[in-house]
Amino acid sequence: MRRGAITRESVLQALVEHDELGREAFLSKYGFGEARSYVLVYEGREYDSKAIAGVAHKWAQDRALAPHEFSGGKDHAAAWLKRLGFQVRAVKNPDWARDEIILACHLVMTNDWKGLDAQDSRVIELSALLQLLPIHADADRTDKFRNLNGVARKTFDIATRHPDYRGKPTNGGALDVEVLHEFLARPDQMTEVARLIRVGITSGELQALAQPDDEELDDDFEAPEGRLLLRRHRARERSKALRKKKIDSVLRKGGSLACEACGFDFEDVYGERGAGYVECHHVVPLHEAGEGSTKLSDLALICANCHRMIHRRAPWPTPAELRTSIQHRRSTRGNTSARIVPQRSKPAEHAAIQADQQ
Ligand SMILES: [Zn+2]
Numbered sequence: 001m002r003r004g005a006i007t008r009e010s011v012l013q014a015l016v017e018h019d020e021l022g023r024e025a026f027l028s029k030y031g032f033g034e035a036r037s038y039v040l041v042y043e044g045r046e047y048d049s050k051a052i053a054g055v056a057h058k059w060a061q062d063r064a065l066a067p068h069e070f071s072g073g074k075d076h077a078a079a080w081l082k083r084l085g086f087q088v089r090a091v092k093n094p095d096w097a098r099d100e101i102i103l104a105c106h107l108v109m110t111n112d113w114k115g116l117d118a119q120d121s122r123v124i125e126l127s128a129l130l131q132l133l134p135i136h137a138d139a140d141r142t143d144k145f146r147n148l149n150g151v152a153r154k155t156f157d158i159a160t161r162h163p164d165y166r167g168k169p170t171n172g173g174a175l176d177v178e179v180l181h182e183f184l185a186r187p188d189q190m191t192e193v194a195r196l197i198r199v200g201i202t203s204g205e206l207q208a209l210a211q212p213d214d215e216e217l218d219d220d221f222e223a224p225e226g227r228l229l230l231r232r233h234r235a236r237e238r239s240k241a242l243r244k245k246k247i248d249s250v251l252r253k254g255g256s257l258a259c260e261a262c263g264f265d266f267e268d269v270y271g272e273r274g275a276g277y278v279e280c281h282h283v284v285p286l287h288e289a290g291e292g293s294t295k296l297s298d299l300a301l302i303c304a305n306c307h308r309m310i311h312r313r314a315p316w317p318t319p320a321e322l323r324t325s326i327q328h329r330r331s332t333r334g335n336t337s338a339r340i341v342p343q344r345s346k347p348a349e350h351a352a353i354q355a356d357q358q
């Protein structure tokens with residue numbers, strides 16, 4: 001049985017069964033709970049989308065899916081139903097992303113670490129700005145998405161987590177606390193991050209970069225500055241034209257395309273197939289990169305493996321720092337295990353993935 005292989009007809013049959021049994025009996029018969037994230041809207045009525053998708057399997061494929069076999073969200077039930085042309089609506093707003101918390105935290109900081117109420121003009125302005133961030137898809141938002149009350153509440157969640165606040169925190173999650181502490185530790189830098197996000201959104205530049213399934217959502221890409229500035233960083237270093245300019249200028253000066261961190265040279269190892277190939281890493285920290293255009297001197301030549309390792313955990317090492325750490329490991333480990341061994345490292349595979357994305 002292939003999960004998700006349901007038809008529009010089988011969904012309609014599940015809806016009929018739901019209506020005959022009644023919601024409660026239908027859910028308990030198949031072991032589902034009430035929808036927490038998405039509902040299916042059909043002929044003006046709302047249905048628990050995950051339960052309907054699971055039971056549709058019974059009509060399409062002889063066996064209903066059990067709740068633990070699939071998710072109700074964007075990956076499974078909601079996506080399958082949408083694909084069949086059904087209307088699926090979010091019932092709960094998505095959690096605040098780091099970028100959104102950065103903007104809210106900045107506002108609280110400028111208000112002497114006090115929460116703001118919903119009528120405050122700065123809350124009204126932030127609410128409007130948050131609607132524009134290309135982070136959460138429209139289909140995942142309810143009509144209360146980042147509304148005035150929600151934004152005001154968030155400012156109190158942050159303010160009441162401040163170390164000087166005497167009293168019980170209102171609410172909020174671990175990410176609020178994390179971002180708050182980043183603002184306390186590096187106020188100037190985080191203020192600049194908030195400014196860059198704002199400018200990027202008001203100019204439309206960050207929306208133009210938006211790609212919902214892009215690579216930085218992957219667990220192996222991490223930046224305390226948030227997803228939007230990371231997206232811009234990746235776009236700058238993936239730019240084919242920029243990369244070509246950088247490679248040409250290095251070659252023109254008689255340089256080589258060896259990785260600046262580990263020395264790996266694609267042509268050395270792969271011959272003709274690897275000739276002229278290397279990735280670019282944008283070395284300027286995200287909060288310093290500004291809105292302007294990229295200079296060739298901002299780009300470092302880096303192999304696919306080292307590039308992954310730089311982005312894997314924040315704070316990102318510079319190519320020189322990574323180089324020092326590689327050299328240190330080589331010398332302390334007797335120059336064996338950390339040596340570049342083409343058969344064991346997998347630059348070919350990463351390189352192919354990168355090439356596909358160009
Ligand atoms: Zn390398």
Ligand SMILES: [Zn+2]
Nearest residue numbers: 237280281282
């Ligand atoms: Zn990079």
